Amino acid sequence: MLKVLIDRYIRDGQPVGSRTLSRDAGLDLSPATIRNVMSDLEELGFITSPHTSAGRVPTVAGYRFFVDTLLNVKPLDAKSVEQLRSELGIELATSELLESATGLLSGVTALAGVVTLPRHEHALFSRVEFLPLSDNRVLGILVTSEGEVQNRMIMTERACSPAELQQASNYLNELFAGKDLSAVRGTLLNEMQEARSTMNRMMMTAMQMADQILEKNQSEDYIMAGQTNLMEFHELCDIDKLRNLFDAFNKKREILSLLDQCVHGDGIQIFIGEESGYQTLDECSMVTAPYQVDGQIVGVLGVIGPTRMAYDRVIPIVDATARLLGAALNQKE
Amino acid sequence: MLKVLIDRYIRDGQPVGSRTLSRDAGLDLSPATIRNVMSDLEELGFITSPHTSAGRVPTVAGYRFFVDTLLNVKPLDAKSVEQLRSELGIELATSELLESATGLLSGVTALAGVVTLPRHEHALFSRVEFLPLSDNRVLGILVTSEGEVQNRMIMTERACSPAELQQASNYLNELFAGKDLSAVRGTLLNEMQEARSTMNRMMMTAMQMADQILEKNQSEDYIMAGQTNLMEFHELCDIDKLRNLFDAFNKKREILSLLDQCVHGDGIQIFIGEESGYQTLDECSMVTAPYQVDGQIVGVLGVIGPTRMAYDRVIPIVDATARLLGAALNQKE
DNA sequence: ATTTAGCACTCTCGAATATAGAGTGCCAAT
């Protein structure tokens, strides 16, 4: 049986032969029989032998078939979920929560954990405030309807009185409150061209900040933990591979595009080996699950490990963590 | 001469023998003479041979003597400094600036770059603002004299009117403006016990935020880049060592304590191999320089690499980067 | 007195060779 072989290979990373399989597996079959079956499986493309006299190793197709049809994933039992929940730390602030979730994923699975920052799709302009700091330094603060805050130091060409600042923020707040941030940006740009107001420096900055929030929402980012766990696996122990992998983690682009694909497909998503399409991840698999706030998918989390990871154990963990993180974020709303 | 030997070893990481040295070095000496000198150097503890018939390799003491007395470090020429300056990107905001400096260090030296976050020693309470978001959600914003901003969502047990919020912030601002943050915390704590005011929830939160800023200032942190560069060096290519090293980078504690030592000694500071006192860094050296804002040391930056790094090249780079970063941060003030 | 050439010796590294063991495929028997 393919399942037994893959189970075995996942357990100890060695090519597995007919002998071992007949001895240790529950099946009561002689090595010869198993050899026959294995040669069938090889013809189907589910396993290969690295060389003529070593056991067989699952191919990507083999893994795929394995996870798609052979694997029966039981959801995590209540006790484990509770354990996870307590380790996550519901009371934490958003950013710490994400850190904690990442660490949790990597800690529990002994793989690399990854969590994208949640994105707020429909951020509206809520208000802007200007606080005087010193003579010609003003602190600009922009708040969105999501409670996201962006602040920026503004150098003004001349000292502004608190009243002036108040006037400026009143003006902008009245004009833009409740509008979509992207609309704000457009309007502001027009406004600037039509009438050069006295407050232009500040309006300019407000626009820049709106711009930056928009950008921050669009450009996704992720945090990661436990990369070093991957060094334990001898199939990745080649320095070159490892370096490429870690570089990819730092560059983020490729990983992000994969995570992005995961946000669109719903539910658990699994990339096995070359399926990712990125060469650096050829020998890695990725198991991801989107997490939701307010019934809306706002991000993805998951783990990255070698293709021979213990899918049956990892999948429920990723799934549960996604739910828990979503729930925890919901409470913040 | 020790200098030539170390230069040579730094260049290509191979134990260097008398033959090579007499041929390639500028000295006009026969291998035999060099052998004599080398055996003297070995007795002095500056070099050792890994085994009887391999060349000699510098010891920690050797490196130490080398950098302390043999090395003449020329400050970077103006052109290179200018190049660095432009790559740093003066116009960036503080956090991006730090990122950029880290990346720059690692990029230019092909080692791992590290920069501690600047600490503001004397942060004073500047003002606090409460912005209503929805019914019983309030956004609290705390600003320090350094322009540092901290914001926090506050859930109130009942809806607060804008006027109430205004009143609360006015009260706190009047009470605390210009005071030291730690004093604010103390006073607030007292206040809370003496009279349970209507605004206590908000004051409590303001206190928490002050607390958090204080904590953030005390607990240092650093950012790092180019860790993967270290994988190029075969003396570190052992997976176990590499894993320990990367784990240490993630844990941060040990590295932080080293960086902390660097902030106290003034000027360039160099730890060679075991000098650090941490086993994971046995085969690494660290070259650091503090950076200043307003004439005051606020942080440290540097690089981490193998003991056989090109000190003569790295030291001026670290030095220059520290100055440039300081200068760039100064402009923000 | 310092430098040099010569020489015997040591030790590692790499290639080449041998050997054990795991696994296969196929055939004939059950």
Place this chain on the structure above:
DNA sequence: ATTGGCACTCTATATTCGAGAGTGCTAAAT
């Protein structure tokens, strides 16, 4: 359909061996 047997293949590991690099020492040379 399953199984035992058997010859065959191929890798991984150990072993051997020689080349080369480097050393230390001694005696000669400057």
